[in-house]
Amino acid sequence: MSTKQNKIAEVIEASTAQFTAQCYELYEVPSLGALVRTGDIYGIVAHAETTGMEPGRKPIARGKDAATEEAVYKDSPQLKKLLRSEFTAAVVGYRKEGKIHQYLPPQPAKIHAFVYLCPPEEVDEFSKSFTFLNILINSAFSVPAEEVIASSLRQMSHVREDSRSFLVSAGKELANLLASNIARVRNILEKLKID
Amino acid sequence: MTDKLGIVVNASLEKGVEVRLDAPVSVEDMVVGRYVTIEGQKRRFFGMITDVRLGVTDESLSISPPDVSDPFIADVLNGTSNFGQIHVTPMLTIGGDADAIAEGPQPVKTIPAHYCAVNLATEADIENVFGKEDKQRFFVGNPLDMETKLCLNLEEFVKRSNGIFGKSGTGKTFLTRILLIGILQKSKAVNLIFDMHSEYGWKGTHEGGAPVKGLKQLFPSNVAVFTLDEESSRRRKVATDYVVKIGLNEITPEDVSILRSTLNLTDLAVEAAYQLRKVLGKDWLNKVLNLGEEELEDLLKASNIHEGSLQSLKRGLGTIGRLGFVVPEAKDDAVKNILDYLQQGRNVVLEFGRYQEIAAYLLVANLLSRRIYSSYQRKMEEAIAADSDALKPRPLVITIEEAHKFLNPEVADKTIFGTIAREMRKYNVSLLVIDQRPSGINEEVMSQLGTKITCLLDNERDIDAVLSGVSGKNELKSVLARLAPKQQALIFGHAVPMPVAFQPREYGSAASYKDFTSSSPSSPEKPPEDIEKLWE
Numbered sequence: 001m002s003t004k005q006n007k008i009a010e011v012i013e014a015s016t017a018q019f020t021a022q023c024y025e026l027y028e029v030p031s032l033g034a035l036v037r038t039g040d041i042y043g044i045v046a047h048a049e050t051t052g053m054e055p056g057r058k059p060i061a062r063g064k065d066a067a068t069e070e071a072v073y074k075d076s077p078q079l080k081k082l083l084r085s086e087f088t089a090a091v092v093g094y095r096k097e098g099k100i101h102q103y104l105p106p107q108p109a110k111i112h113a114f115v116y117l118c119p120p121e122e123v124d125e126f127s128k129s130f131t132f133l134n135i136l137i138n139s140a141f142s143v144p145a146e147e148v149i150a151s152s153l154r155q156m157s158h159v160r161e162d163s164r165s166f167l168v169s170a171g172k173e174l175a176n177l178l179a180s181n182i183a184r185v186r187n188i189l190e191k192l193k194i195d
Numbered sequence: 196m197t198d199k200l201g202i203v204v205n206a207s208l209e210k211g212v213e214v215r216l217d218a219p220v221s222v223e224d225m226v227v228g229r230y231v232t233i234e235g236q237k238r239r240f241f242g243m244i245t246d247v248r249l250g251v252t253d254e255s256l257s258i259s260p261p262d263v264s265d266p267f268i269a270d271v272l273n274g275t276s277n278f279g280q281i282h283v284t285p286m287l288t289i290g291g292d293a294d295a296i297a298e299g300p301q302p303v304k305t306i307p308a309h310y311c312a313v314n315l316a317t318e319a320d321i322e323n324v325f326g327k328e329d330k331q332r333f334f335v336g337n338p339l340d341m342e343t344k345l346c347l348n349l350e351e352f353v354k355r356s357n358g359i360f361g362k363s364g365t366g367k368t369f370l371t372r373i374l375l376i377g378i379l380q381k382s383k384a385v386n387l388i389f390d391m392h393s394e395y396g397w398k399g400t401h402e403g404g405a406p407v408k409g410l411k412q413l414f415p416s417n418v419a420v421f422t423l424d425e426e427s428s429r430r431r432k433v434a435t436d437y438v439v440k441i442g443l444n445e446i447t448p449e450d451v452s453i454l455r456s457t458l459n460l461t462d463l464a465v466e467a468a469y470q471l472r473k474v475l476g477k478d479w480l481n482k483v484l485n486l487g488e489e490e491l492e493d494l495l496k497a498s499n500i501h502e503g504s505l506q507s508l509k510r511g512l513g514t515i516g517r518l519g520f521v522v523p524e525a526k527d528d529a530v531k532n533i534l535d536y537l538q539q540g541r542n543v544v545l546e547f548g549r550y551q552e553i554a555a556y557l558l559v560a561n562l563l564s565r566r567i568y569s570s571y572q573r574k575m576e577e578a579i580a581a582d583s584d585a586l587k588p589r590p591l592v593i594t595i596e597e598a599h600k601f602l603n604p605e606v607a608d609k610t611i612f613g614t615i616a617r618e619m620r621k622y623n624v625s626l627l628v629i630d631q632r633p634s635g636i637n638e639e640v641m642s643q644l645g646t647k648i649t650c651l652l653d654n655e656r657d658i659d660a661v662l663s664g665v666s667g668k669n670e671l672k673s674v675l676a677r678l679a680p681k682q683q684a685l686i687f688g689h690a691v692p693m694p695v696a697f698q699p700r701e702y703g704s705a706a707s708y709k710d711f712t713s714s715s716p717s718s719p720e721k722p723p724e725d726i727e728k729l730w731e
Contacts, residue, residue: 164267171271172218175252182253182276186261189268 007114009087011038014109016091017139019043021115023085026050032143033151035118035126036089038109040096042118042126043089046141046148050085059083089115090139090148092132102131120159127156127166130173137177137184146184149174150191167192200225200281200313203233206306211245211284211670214313218274222247225281228339228674228696230316235307238288241300241316241324241693245670246282283313284670286693289323300324300692318343324692333377336699339683345697349377352690353384353592355645356616356626360633360661364402365650366682367629368394370699371594374627374648375410376711379417379542384590386542386627387533387567389560391551391596396420396544397433407703410544413712419541421533423520423559424548437532439545441559442525443481446515448472450562451508453606457554458511463504470498471508481523483509484516518555530566537567537591553600561601564593565611568624575622590623598628599635607637616640634660645689651678665694 008028009021019038023029029048030036036043052059059082063072073079094105118126126132136149153170157163171189178185200220205213212233216222225247233240251257256276263269285307287300300323321343328334332346352374359374361367372395378384388395397409397420411418411434419436422428428435448468451458455465472479474497486494486509495502515521536543545563547556571588578586595601595612607613615626617639628644630636634656642664649661658675662668665687674696675685687694701707 168267168270171267172275175271175275179252179276182256182261185271185276186268189261189271193265193267 005116005119008036008117009115011109011111011113011115012086014111014113016104016108018046018088018090019109019115020086020088023087025085026080026083027085029085029087030117031151031155033148033153033155035123035152035156036115037118037122038113038115040094041091041105041109042093042095042100043091043109044132044136044148044152045087046090046136046139047143048085048087050083053082053084088141090136090141092135093126100126100129102126102129102135104135123156123159127159130170133170133173134177137174146187146191150188153192198315198317200231200315201279203307203309203311203313204280208303208306211282211667212240212242212306212313214281214283215250216274216279216281218278220279222249222279222281225279226340227677230321230338230341231281231283232289232314232316232320233283233285233307234312234314235288236311240285240303240307241287241289241320242283242285242303243670243674243694244281245284245667245673248280248282250278250280252276252278281313282670284667286667287324289320321345325695331381333381334700335373335377335686336684336697339696339698345686345695347374347377347686347690349374349381349690350383352646353378353382353590353625355689356628356643357646357648357688357690358598358628358630358633358636358641358644358661359648359650360630360652360657361650361684362652362680363631365680366684366699367631367650368399369407369682369702370648370650370684371395371627371629372399372407372410373699373702375542375594376413378592379410379414380711382590384592384625385537385540386544386592386594387537387564388542388544388594389556389563389596390544390546390594391556393427393431393433393546393548395594396546397431401703404703408708410542413708414542417541418544419536420544420546421529422546422548423550423555424546427548428546433546435546436536437529439529439559439563440520440522440525441518441529441562443484443516443521443523444478445525445562446480446521446558447562449565449609450558451512451515453561453601453610454511454515454554454557456605457557457600458514460511461504461507463501464507464511467500467504467508468512470500474498480512480515484512514554515558518550518558520550520555520559530563530570533563534567534570537589540589553597556597557600560595561610561612564615567591567593568611568615568622571624572622588623590625592625592627594627594629596629598626598630599632602628602636602640604637607640613637613640616643633657636660638663646686646691647688648684648686649675650684651675651680667694 009023011019012022013020030045032045034045066072091104093100093102136145139145157166160166174188175185201214201216203212204215225244227244229244231242261268285303288303289300326332326346328346331348331350333349334344335347336345338345359367359371375386378386390396395409397411399407399409401407411420420433421437421439422435423439425438451468452465471483475482533543574588601610601612615624647661652658662671671694683698685696
């Protein structure tokens with residue numbers, strides 16, 4: 001893939017099924033469900049948070065006298081160093097010998113590996129198969145898996161010319177995967193509806 | 196619509212094959228009675244749709260249905276969580292290796308493997324199964340919802356006795372006419388038709404339409420119309436070939452015994468008839484009818500017949516004596532005449548004219564058939580003794596209506612028709628029985644019928660009687676019960692490789708007459724030219 005892609009974050013925690021990355025810029029977190037890549041490993045953003053640097057120490061309210069929210073940050077430039085944005089991505093596949101496989105890679109991502117946001121062509125290539133949906137269905141995140149799946153499919157559909165037929169095929173795949181739990185399927189489908 | 200319907204998801208030889216429909220196939224396009232082929236791993240199966248169902252993967256979908264007003268949700272769920280299913284009864288295996296192809300369609304003995312593709316049968320498949328129109332095969336109609344011609348091998352058909360059933364007004368007569376024409380054209384057999392309502396010979400009625408032409412109008416050189424009622428035939432402007440008279444001396448006590456319930460005779464009265472025949476000789480009936488008081492007393496004294504029985508018998512015989520075609524002694528031999536025509540290969544239609552009461556029909560049909568049959572039996576035995584095929588009489592098909600009157604359990608043993616049905620083609624005589632109450636026909640006779648064709652029946656007992664002993668009875672029942680009330684029929688048995696619901700070919704338009712008469716390559720003579728005028 002193109003090396004000109006902008007790196008957005010760096011892996012700070014990695015396991016076989018997921019990795020957590022810290023964003024280089026505060027609040028510049030990829031959207032929920034976005035496809036990201038670190039090395040050869042692909043992940044889908046399943047959770048994101050912004051916290052203080054020191055665990056156990058909560059930020060304090062600072063804006064009582066500020067006119068706008070932006071003014072708070074302007075008045076306390078150190079905030080950008082004291083706060084950090086992180087996200088966790090579910091590993092959904094990897095590239096080997098140029099080919100994308102939608103199953104877990106043999107090794108987890110490396111710490112300090114750069115994380116890139118996948119450009120539309122790569123999203124298009126990745127979303128030719130729906131095998132990754134099964135990984136998402138069976139993952140446990142702090143965000144409900146239905147939200148992650150719906151959000152991810154919505155974004156993938158945007159890079160497609162015929163986004164409706166993409167969503168219908170994805171919906172059919174989900175209906176087959178979740179044949180015995182149609183309530184979950186309906187829950188996701190409600191979030192996929194095309195306006 | 197694509198031709199691929201779906202895949203096999205479940206099957207049992209006994210219960211049939213479950214097919215899950217593919218998403219683009221609408222369940223509403225699936226009709227009971229249509230043909231499908233299943234592409235098995237080693238052979239192809241040919242079957243019929245016998246049930247259509249809706250299925251869901253999760254029961255909760257039926258309990259709280261999704262919002263299908265949203266086309267997106269409807270599209271996703273259609274074919275995945277909601278799907279159509281059809282139940283297919285496999286009937287035949289076709290194809291496979293080279294040997295199997297050469298053997299032709301075979302009865303099904305196994306089932307297709309999981310997930311084999313199921314397709315709508317193509318015209319070629321159906322032609323492969325039912326054959327093309329040729330020297331022996333006759334085009335009788337089209338399988339329901341299909342353009343393909345359903346062809347019946349009539350050479351096979353006439354080898355057994357056959358039955359046509361259906362409620363009144365479902366098109367039995369039309370169907371019979373088509374089959375008679377088929378037999379006339381495509382087989383060596385000749386027909387003898389006991390035409391109770393004068394429907395076959397010259398002209399037939401057509402509910403809500405103009406009268407249709409009978410056999411003689413279409414095939415003047417191959418068909419002879421005999422009549423029992425010259426006057427009626429003349430009134431209807433029918434060119435008859437012969438007027439049949441029955442001599443009282445030709446009637447035997449056996450003929451009387453099958454009329455027992457029709458003439459309301461007691462058992463003792465029938466017994467008396469046998470005794471009288473013994474005492475009075477061949478002309479017994481004439482004598483009984485013309486007995487004076489004194490002679491009667493003498494007769495009662497001489498035999499041990501009870502007076503009441505004799506009176507009962509006399510009353511019954513009086514009914515026979517009053518029939519217009521019954522004469523004390525017939526001048527010429529009607530049976531010999533009929534046989535002569537039949538031997539020349541001419542089909543004989545015997546019109547009953549105004550004698551439409553069942554007693555007349557039973558009497559005449561039984562009496563003539565018995566003597567024709569015994570003549571056939573004699574000739575056949577001679578031919579077998581001489582070991583010569585050439586001496587064998589032409590195969591004969593006797594058509595009788597109201598068959599349950601001849602073949603009900605009470606009289607089936609006594610009438611000649613019971614014997615013909617049972618002994619089948621040993622003597623080259625078979626029956627074509629037409630009836631609206633098949634449940635009234637003796638079970639044993641029913642079981643011997645080779646091919647059965649049935650139009651709509653809605654009485655449970657009639658349906659059971661017709662379908663008894665057929666494999667896949669329950670599936671066929673659902674097909675039979677859903678036939679249209681007119682001009683649709685189900686055929687199964689000896690002459691067809693598998694049961695098939697069909698719509699009989701058209702009969703009654705000028706074009707249809709032309710089709711019938713022009714498609715007779717085996718017809719021995721060309722119709723005379725003046726028949727052209729009739730098509731106008």
